[in-house]
Amino acid sequence: MPFRRVKFTFKTEKIQSPVIYELGHKFDVVTNIRRADIDSENGWVILEIEGTVDEIERGLEWVREQGSDVSSLDGDILAG
Amino acid sequence: MTNVQSLRCKECGRDYPQEPIYVCDFCFGPLEVNYDYDAIAKNISRESIQDGPLTIWRYDELLPASRDNAVNIGAGMTPLLKADNLGKELGLNNLWIKNDAANPTHSFKDRVVSVAATKAVEFDFDTIACASTGNLAGATAAHGAKAGMNTMVFIPADLERGKILGAAIFGSVVLVNGNYDDVNRLCSELGDDRRWAFVNINMRPYYAEGSKSIGYELAEQLGWHAPKHVVVPVASGSLFTKVYKGLQEFAQLGLIDSADTKMHIAQPFGCSPVAKAFIEGQAYPKPVVPDTIAKSLAIGSPADGMYSVSIANKTGGSGTIVPESEIAECMKLLAETEGIFTETAGGVVISALRRLAREGVIGPDEETVALITGTGLKTLEAIADSVKTVTIDPTVRSFDEVVTGAPVS
Numbered sequence: 001m002p003f004r005r006v007k008f009t010f011k012t013e014k015i016q017s018p019v020i021y022e023l024g025h026k027f028d029v030v031t032n033i034r035r036a037d038i039d040s041e042n043g044w045v046i047l048e049i050e051g052t053v054d055e056i057e058r059g060l061e062w063v064r065e066q067g068s069d070v071s072s073l074d075g076d077i078l079a080g
Numbered sequence: 081m082t083n084v085q086s087l088r089c090k091e092c093g094r095d096y097p098q099e100p101i102y103v104c105d106f107c108f109g110p111l112e113v114n115y116d117y118d119a120i121a122k123n124i125s126r127e128s129i130q131d132g133p134l135t136i137w138r139y140d141e142l143l144p145a146s147r148d149n150a151v152n153i154g155a156g157m158t159p160l161l162k163a164d165n166l167g168k169e170l171g172l173n174n175l176w177i178k179n180d181a182a183n184p185t186h187s188f189k190d191r192v193v194s195v196a197a198t199k200a201v202e203f204d205f206d207t208i209a210c211a212s213t214g215n216l217a218g219a220t221a222a223h224g225a226k227a228g229m230n231t232m233v234f235i236p237a238d239l240e241r242g243k244i245l246g247a248a249i250f251g252s253v254v255l256v257n258g259n260y261d262d263v264n265r266l267c268s269e270l271g272d273d274r275r276w277a278f279v280n281i282n283m284r285p286y287y288a289e290g291s292k293s294i295g296y297e298l299a300e301q302l303g304w305h306a307p308k309h310v311v312v313p314v315a316s317g318s319l320f321t322k323v324y325k326g327l328q329e330f331a332q333l334g335l336i337d338s339a340d341t342k343m344h345i346a347q348p349f350g351c352s353p354v355a356k357a358f359i360e361g362q363a364y365p366k367p368v369v370p371d372t373i374a375k376s377l378a379i380g381s382p383a384d385g386m387y388s389v390s391i392a393n394k395t396g397g398s399g400t401i402v403p404e405s406e407i408a409e410c411m412k413l414l415a416e417t418e419g420i421f422t423e424t425a426g427g428v429v430i431s432a433l434r435r436l437a438r439e440g441v442i443g444p445d446e447e448t449v450a451l452i453t454g455t456g457l458k459t460l461e462a463i464a465d466s467v468k469t470v471t472i473d474p475t476v477r478s479f480d481e482v483v484t485g486a487p488v489s
Contacts, residue, residue, distance in 0.1 A: 074284075075382055075385075076260075078264050079215075079280055080425070
């Protein structure tokens with residue numbers, strides 16, 4: 001099954017939202033958190049998402065629409 | 081024969097064998113090359129380094145590959161120049177410019193790609209790849225050519241013609257119809273899918289080590305000591321962390337007495353997540369959408385941003401956000417005072433340096449190095465509106481009228 005390793009960065013107003021829980025319920029994907037750092041103002045989570053390519057992409061787009069940043073675990077590959 | 085013991089996760093410390101891998105299977109932390117420093121200490125000395133080639137490979141005891149099979153087109157040992165003219169302008173009496181525009185493809189990327197290409201050959205890859213809007217493209221294409229490998233350089237199709245040609249001369253360039261995010265996603269998928277040596281994906285732990293050579297050279301060229309300050313342009317943050325690591329390793333091995341260098345982050349206003357995190361006291365940068373004329377610094381999601389903030393804090397350094405309007409002005413300032421034509425990232429560095437001097441963060445007599453990472457010849461459009469020329473008729477009279485302003489008799 002395809003998987004993606006991604007990093008979510010949350011804005012302060014989204015810290016209280018159960019984004020990852022909802023991602024797993026709204027879409028047919030399995031989330032697996034590996035590392036995170038969250039306090040009352042900021043937060044990021046590094047996780048693996050497993051599912052079909054389409055379902056992963058739809059799910060990540062939904063996370064972006066919730067106002068969270070979604071970036072590749074590798075950071076930007078396109079370099080100067 | 082190298083002194084590498086393992087790849088080690090920077091987060092959880094797990095060790096992995098030397099393979100083309102870059103992320104920890106457990107915590108997804110980045111992997112970094114881990115050396116046997118006791119073995120290195122027995123073999124390395126100032127003299128052994130000085131007897132080596134005039135390239136980064138003089139430091140091969142501290143690199144993950146041997147000079148014997150290096151893919152080498154002459155990266156490294158670039159000039160470190162005393163910048164008295166610029167120093168006078170800025171009120172700095174002990175200022176040095178490290179000019180990495182003097183590398184074979186005119187940027188510091190030759191250092192990292194030389195190491196990545198060498199490891200790619202060692203791992204028996206037949207294709208070397210990267211995604212780039214400029215310097216990395218040329219460096220990868222050139223080293224791929226030297227190594228006799230297939231080369232895949234992915235470039236956004238709307239990039240300036242000069243930059244495309246500058247890489248295409250060495251071999252294969254693939255133009256991608258799409259924006260930066262599209263190219264990033266494509267390359268991430270190709271990196272997972274193909275058995276290629278992607279210099280800043282699966283070769284990243286080795287690739288990044290090439291930047292340490294700047295730290296080594298600074299110490300050696302200054303007469304075997306570390307400078308008080310280094311001002312570094314920050315994109316992914318990899319260069320910043322590795323210059324620091326290079327200086328620390330030299331101190332650890334006794335090649336220099338100490339490495340108390342203050343590390344300063346320089347970023348442009350249009351892409352400053354790392355400097356902003358430092359200034360706001362945050363531990364990690366928040367991703368941004370880049371909008372800067374300093375294209376080589378346009379990394380909105382910097383992989384080593386968090387580590388750069390940590391190093392700037394730990395060393396008593398700083399983070400400076402430079403107005404976009406000062407970038408071309410400071411490129412011109414460096415050119416007019418020191419005869420060095422830098423890329424836009426260098427304009428960012430000189431502007432940051434000027435601010436740090438004005439604010440007293442860098443004292444007038446403190447030994448300071450400003451890092452110039454590439455040439456301005458690749459980014460001529462950035463200074464098109466800042467540079468003035470005059471045109472005359474082919475007569476002495478016209479010359480006197482227009483150029484010298486002398487009254488015409």
